[in-house]
Amino acid sequence: MYVLNQICKIFDSRTVAVRELDLKIGRGERVALIGPSGAGKTTLFRMLNLTIPPTSGTLLFDGLDSRHFSGRRLREVRRRIGTIYQQHNLVPRLQVVHNVLSGKLGSWPTWRAVQSLIRPTEADLALEALRHVGIADKLYERTETLSGGQQQRVAIARLLAQDPEVILADEPVSSVDPALAAGIVKLLIDLSETHCKTLLMNLHSVDLAFAHFPRLIGLKDGTISFDLPAAAVTDEHLAALYVGSQTEAVEEEIFSRAEPSFVRSCQPHLTR
Amino acid sequence: MQNRHSSAPVSLTLPARRHSNFQIVWSVLFILTFLGSYRLAQVKPLLLLEPEGRRNIWRFVTGMFPPDLSWDFVSLLGRPIIETIQLSLMGTFMAVVIGFPLGLLATRSLTFTGILNEREMVDSRRSVFLLRKGTYLLVRAILSLFRTIPEFVWAFMFVRAVGLGPFPGVLAIGISYAGMLGKVYSEILEHVNPGPLESLQATGASRLTILLYGLLPQALPNLVSYTLYRWECAIRASTILGFVGAGGIGQQLEISMRMFNFNQVLTLVAILFVMVAGVDVLSAKVRRTILSRSSV
Amino acid sequence: MAERSTQMVAQARSRGRNRLSAHNLIILAGLLILMAWSYVGTEFSLRQLLGGESAVQILTYIRKLFPPDLSTEFLLKTGYWTLETFAMSFLGTILAVLIACCLVFLSSRNLMFTGLLFEMEQSRPWIRALRTTLYLTAKAALNLLRTIPHLVWALILVFAVGLGPFPGMLALGIHTGGVLGRLFGEVMENVETQPIEALQATGASRLQILFYGILPQVLPECVAYTLYRWEVNIREAVILGYVGAGGLGQQIQIAISLFLEHRLLTLILAIYLIVTAVDALSAHLRRRLT
Numbered sequence: 001m002y003v004l005n006q007i008c009k010i011f012d013s014r015t016v017a018v019r020e021l022d023l024k025i026g027r028g029e030r031v032a033l034i035g036p037s038g039a040g041k042t043t044l045f046r047m048l049n050l051t052i053p054p055t056s057g058t059l060l061f062d063g064l065d066s067r068h069f070s071g072r073r074l075r076e077v078r079r080r081i082g083t084i085y086q087q088h089n090l091v092p093r094l095q096v097v098h099n100v101l102s103g104k105l106g107s108w109p110t111w112r113a114v115q116s117l118i119r120p121t122e123a124d125l126a127l128e129a130l131r132h133v134g135i136a137d138k139l140y141e142r143t144e145t146l147s148g149g150q151q152q153r154v155a156i157a158r159l160l161a162q163d164p165e166v167i168l169a170d171e172p173v174s175s176v177d178p179a180l181a182a183g184i185v186k187l188l189i190d191l192s193e194t195h196c197k198t199l200l201m202n203l204h205s206v207d208l209a210f211a212h213f214p215r216l217i218g219l220k221d222g223t224i225s226f227d228l229p230a231a232a233v234t235d236e237h238l239a240a241l242y243v244g245s246q247t248e249a250v251e252e253e254i255f256s257r258a259e260p261s262f263v264r265s266c267q268p269h270l271t272r
Numbered sequence: 273m274q275n276r277h278s279s280a281p282v283s284l285t286l287p288a289r290r291h292s293n294f295q296i297v298w299s300v301l302f303i304l305t306f307l308g309s310y311r312l313a314q315v316k317p318l319l320l321l322e323p324e325g326r327r328n329i330w331r332f333v334t335g336m337f338p339p340d341l342s343w344d345f346v347s348l349l350g351r352p353i354i355e356t357i358q359l360s361l362m363g364t365f366m367a368v369v370i371g372f373p374l375g376l377l378a379t380r381s382l383t384f385t386g387i388l389n390e391r392e393m394v395d396s397r398r399s400v401f402l403l404r405k406g407t408y409l410l411v412r413a414i415l416s417l418f419r420t421i422p423e424f425v426w427a428f429m430f431v432r433a434v435g436l437g438p439f440p441g442v443l444a445i446g447i448s449y450a451g452m453l454g455k456v457y458s459e460i461l462e463h464v465n466p467g468p469l470e471s472l473q474a475t476g477a478s479r480l481t482i483l484l485y486g487l488l489p490q491a492l493p494n495l496v497s498y499t500l501y502r503w504e505c506a507i508r509a510s511t512i513l514g515f516v517g518a519g520g521i522g523q524q525l526e527i528s529m530r531m532f533n534f535n536q537v538l539t540l541v542a543i544l545f546v547m548v549a550g551v552d553v554l555s556a557k558v559r560r561t562i563l564s565r566s567s568v
Numbered sequence: 569m570a571e572r573s574t575q576m577v578a579q580a581r582s583r584g585r586n587r588l589s590a591h592n593l594i595i596l597a598g599l600l601i602l603m604a605w606s607y608v609g610t611e612f613s614l615r616q617l618l619g620g621e622s623a624v625q626i627l628t629y630i631r632k633l634f635p636p637d638l639s640t641e642f643l644l645k646t647g648y649w650t651l652e653t654f655a656m657s658f659l660g661t662i663l664a665v666l667i668a669c670c671l672v673f674l675s676s677r678n679l680m681f682t683g684l685l686f687e688m689e690q691s692r693p694w695i696r697a698l699r700t701t702l703y704l705t706a707k708a709a710l711n712l713l714r715t716i717p718h719l720v721w722a723l724i725l726v727f728a729v730g731l732g733p734f735p736g737m738l739a740l741g742i743h744t745g746g747v748l749g750r751l752f753g754e755v756m757e758n759v760e761t762q763p764i765e766a767l768q769a770t771g772a773s774r775l776q777i778l779f780y781g782i783l784p785q786v787l788p789e790c791v792a793y794t795l796y797r798w799e800v801n802i803r804e805a806v807i808l809g810y811v812g813a814g815g816l817g818q819q820i821q822i823a824i825s826l827f828l829e830h831r832l833l834t835l836i837l838a839i840y841l842i843v844t845a846v847d848a849l850s851a852h853l854r855r856r857l858t
Contacts, residue, residue, distance in 0.1 A: 049769045052687045066688075074688055079771030089766035093784045102780050106771020113776045155766075162770050294856065306662070309655030313737050314814075319729040320738075328728040358609035365603060420843040421836055422806050422817075428824050429832075433629040434622045438610040443617075511719050512807055519610070529723055537720070545715050 001027045001166060001198045002048065007057035009043050009222075017043040018222040020057070027165075030192055030199045032209035035219035036242055041202045042086075044219070045170045048200070049083045050074065079106030082164030084188070086171040088155040092144035096135075096154055099143050100126040103162030122161075129157035133187065149180045156187065167192060169201040173208075181205070185212060206238065335534030345536055349524060353543065356520040359438045359513070360506035363445025368499060370450035375457030377411040382461065382483070384408060411454075418451025423509050427518040438519030445506050445513075453502060460494045461487055493562050500555035507547055629829075636833035643834070646819075650838045653815035656733045656808070657801040657846070660740025664801075665794055667713070667745025672752040673778070674706035684761055685774055710753075713746025722808045736813025740801050751793045755786045788857050795850040802846045806839055816842075 004023040010016050018040040025031060033041050046052045047059060050066060059066040061077060069077055082103070090099045097120045104122065105113055115121060123139070130136045133153040138146060143154060152172065159167060169188055173181035185201070189212050192199035203209045209216055209230075216233050218225040218241040226237050319325050340346075376382060384404040423444045430440030469486040477485065488495075514522020521540060528536035606612075616622040673679055681699040721742050725735035764781040772780065809817015816839055823832040 046765075050688055051684070051765055051769055070689055075771040075773060077771075078769055081769065083766065083769045085762065085766055087762055089762040091763045091767075091781055091784050093788070094780070098780065102767055102772065103770050105767060105773075105776045105780060108776070110773060110775045110779075113772075114779055117779060158766075158770070298853075305658060308651075309658045312652050312655035313659050313733040315659065315734055315737065316729075319734065325729045329724070332724055332727055355609060358606035361602060362606040362610045362612055365606075416844060417840060420803075420840045422803055422839070424807055424810060425820055425836065425839070428820070429629060430626070432824060433625045439612055439622075442610045442612055508717060511717060512810070515719075515810065525720075537723075541716060541720055544717070 001025050001029070001062060003058075003060040003063075005058045005060075007044075007047065007054045007059060009040070009047060009052070010055045016222055018047070018054075021223060023217075023224065023227075025198065025200065027198055028192075028196045029215065030189065030213050031201070031215045031217060032213035033200065033202045033217050033219055034204075034206055034209050034241065035225070039219040040222040041219050042170055043222075045083070045168050045200075045202065049081045049168050050078050075106055079162065080165045082159040082162045082167050084152075084155050084159060084167070084169040084172045086174055088148075088151045088175070090143050090151055090154055090158075092142075094143055096130070096138050096141050096143050096146070097123055097126045099154055100129055100157045100161050103129075103158040103160070106162065125161060126157070129160040130154070132160055133157050149176045149184075152176050152180075152184060156184070160191075164197070166198040167200070169199070171202045171204060174204050182208065332534055335532070336538040338535060339538040339542065340533065340535040341539065345539070349521070349540075349543065352514070352519075352521045352524050353547070355438050356507060356510040356547065359441045359445065359510060359520050360503060362442045363506050364449060364499065364503045366442060366446030367449035367453050367502065370446060371415075371453030372457060374411050374415055374450065375454040375461070376483075377407055378415055378454055378458040379461040380408065380458075381464075381466070382479070382487075415451045415454040418447050419449075419455065420451075421448065423448040424512045424516055427513045428516045431517050436517045436519075441510070441513045441518035441520060444518060445509060449502050449506065453499065456498050457495060460491050460498070464490045493559075496562050497555075497559050500558060504548060504551045504555060507551055508544070511544065632829045633833040635830060636837060637828075637830040638834065642831060646816075646834055646838050649814075649816050649819050649835075650842050652733050653805045653809065653817070654802070654842055654846070656737045656813065656815055657740065657798060657805040660737045660805065661744060661794060661798045661801050663737065663741025664744035664748050664797065667741060668748035668752050671706045671710050671745075671749045672756060674702050675710055675749065675753050676756045677703065678757055678759075679774070679778070679782075684765055685768065685777065710746050710749040713742055714750060715746075716743065718743045718804050718808060719811060722811050722813050726812045731812040731814065733814035736805060736808040736815065739808055739813065740804060744797050744801060748790075748793060748797060752786070752790050755789045755793075756782065759785050791857055792854050795854050799847050799850050802843055806843075 002023065002025040004021055007018055007021045007023075008016070009018040021044070033044070035041055043052075047054050050061070050069065053066065061081075064077070066077075091102070094102075098117060101116055101120060101122060104125075108116070112121060120126065127136055127139055130139060130153075133156050135146075135150055135153055135157075138150065138154070143151065146154065152175070156172075167188060172188065173184050176184060185203075185208050188199060188201065191197060201209075201213070210233075214230055215228070216230050217227045218233075218237060220241055225241050226233065228237070320329075384401060426448050427440055427444035430443045434440050434443075464487055468490070469482055472482045472486045510520035511522040511525055514520045514524065515526050517523065521544060525537065525540045528534075528540060613620065613622070677683070678685065680703040681696060718739055722736055722739035725738050729735050729738075759782055763785070764777055767777050767781045805813075805815060806817045806820075809815040809819070810821050812818065816835055820832065820835050820839075822828070823835060
């Protein structure tokens with residue numbers, strides 16, 4: 001699906017985010033990307049979903065060179081790639097139904113899109129997608145009134161409406177509470193399995209990556225530190241990946257695990 | 273909820289919320305107002321396309337170029353320009369002098385509600401409360417009278433009362449802007465963080481000291497900033513003031529317009545633009561200084 | 569701890585001195601001189617105002633205003649003029665929104681040629697040049713509309729299409745169009761980009777992104793600005809009447825020129841009512857919006 005050859009991304013002609021990265025991802029593969037913050041994972045994803053161009057190197061999507069995409073062609077390719085963001089990136093003031101249906105924008109002509117804002121044209125599709133993620137009752141709520149976890153599920157419903165060939169999930173669970181996180185990852189995995197979609201996921205949680213993905217890629221300082229089947233990844237690999245960088249990822253995880261007991265110890269009067 | 277949808281997945285009805293009464297009522301009102309206004313304002317877009325209208329616009333536009341920069345004309349402008357600046361300064365100053373005390377009286381949190389008055393209202397008699405609330409309402413009414421009447425009407429009346437010249441202009445700006453400043457000052461003061469005031473009051477500070485130590489330091493940047501904005505407006509207002517004979521650059525504008533000297537009009541508009549832009553730059557600078565000071 | 573507190577005292581002292589530093593004194597003196605200069609220049613006289621001749625004149629004039637002319641005939645006419653002024657401000661504001669909407673999209677950098685929406689586009693130089701030119705033209709047009717004051721627009725338009733509320737409405741619309749165009753533009757350029765990035769990644773076109781990602785975000789703020797400008801415009805509509813644009817302003821000019829003071833007071837009361845009503849309505853609508 002993707003062939004990356006010597007990809008570099010440099011911002012403001014100074015900050016190197018990704019350097020000389022080679023990567024091949026086949027159709028229907030499920031891959032987890034792990035690595036410390038600032039390793040260039042998000043930048044890599046933004047190049048993979050054709051939001052920003054690489055500074056140098058070639059990026060082939062389905063055998064087509066990304067440099068030749070423009071205008072209508074670019075939109076057609078983007079439609080085949082669905083993205084889930086860490087901050088869900090929904091339009092807060094729109095109703096949930098419009099946010100879900102915005103997944104269809106790539107296949108709708110503009111007049112249809114405008115018409116849908118006045119009266120949703122494929123509301124049953126949106127409802128179906130929302131039911132899949134378990135929040136069908138929120139169809140006509142305003143998106144900003146939903147909780148973080150619910151909004152992330154709306155974002156997944158948008159992905160369902162878009163029905164792409166490739167799913168890119170950029171830390172989809174880091175703004176969701178841990179109990180929900182596993183469920184959301186599971187949902188995306190099921191989706192890619194049943195419809196044979198390629199799935200790439202950025203993950204903070206190494207445990208989740210090991211549990212669900214056959215292939216793990218460690219990214220550090222903009223380059224690939226290891227690219228192995230999950231079974232072959234050892235503790236040394238992980239140590240090398242996270243060494244030197246006191247990662248927020250690890251910190252955050254410890255913190256979120258410790259939180260309930262910590263809270264309890266701080267407020268003994270509440271537990272009684 | 274879920275079950276209902278799964279039993280009838282395609283039966284989707286749009287909730288009534290999408291077209292609430294609010295939206296319907298206001299849309300109807302809007303359309304009616306629009307149609308009524310269209311008739312009342314005697315809108316005739318074709319007038320713009322008629323040969324006479326076109327000719328007049330063309331005459332105006334071509335008449336403006338080149339702008340009149342002859343010494344005869346420009347030398348006439350020195351005095352009105354200076355007068356405009358003096359008038360705006362003095363008018364704004366007078367507006368502050370009148371508007372600030374009225375603004376204090378029109379501040380709800382100072383006069384009769386909120387933490388500063390909570391204890392007192394419990395102790396004091398009802399008549400005191402009513403007196404204070406009465407003052408507050410009266411001052412608000414005066415302020416709104418001051419500001420709803422446009423500055424040119426004030427100027428016109430003052431010209432009638434005290435004669436031509438910049439003096440009635442100053443009075444007009446002073447009165448009408450006092451109304452605006454007073455209202456905005458009171459809004460700013462009401463939105464000040466009440467925490468520090470409460471702690472000051474707890475130390476036994478009087479109302480005046482609370483004002484000086486708690487309210488003003490917090491509100492000062494906003495107060496000054498709005499006052500400077502009004503100064504800008506005062507310069508702009510000098511055009512209309514001149515029309516009614518209250519001094520400033522507008523007087524010359526009217527003469528040029530009456531004589532169909534459109535090239536002079538262009539010069540005057542350019543001068544006005546430069547003055548407003550100059551004041552804008554200056555007040556931005558003052559604002560920045562004040563903000564950086566207050567943050568230290 | 570003790571060291572720290574002495575440090576703070578020293579700091580406080582230096583700041584206390586700072587209040588009366590030479591720099592501040594110069595500014596203060598400058599201000600005083602400026603005020604004195606203005607005081608003399610405007611022939612302002614406090615003594616005159618507080619008990620002298622001027623005070624007497626002003627009081628006499630105020631006394632002449634009473635009682636207001638409340639004859640049915642004049643009240644009906646005043647009502648008509650009030651509605652005329654209202655109509656002028658209302659249509660003027662609508663026209664302004666139309667003008668602003670036409671120009672604002674062209675004058676938003678992030679919709680025209682830079683930023684997120686154009687990262688992946690292969691830039692053909694002539695298209696880029698065309699877009700930049702459009703952008704600059706729209707920006708210049710907005711500036712022109714805004715910098716020429718209402719009053720001058722009204723003078724031009726009265727000259728062009730004759731007396732009456734129509735030129736007044738046009739003048740309000742044109743000038744306010746420039747103001748709103750700039751305000752809307754600022755709102756548009758500060759829009760949240762994350763949702764837009766997500767929409768673009770689904771393959772949405774720029775126009776679709778405008779409808780789904782940008783407008784829903786900016787609409788409430790733009791409506792609030794419009795309502796606020798409407799409050800300004802109702803006052804301006806009165807002023808424009810003075811130069812022949814009809815409504816209350818024109819009648820006020822007539823009343824003052826012909827020494828019809830009783831009628832003047834009625835007209836002033838009408839202004840008070842209509843301005844207060846519009847302010848209240850606009851404030852109510854703005855509250856409902858947020």
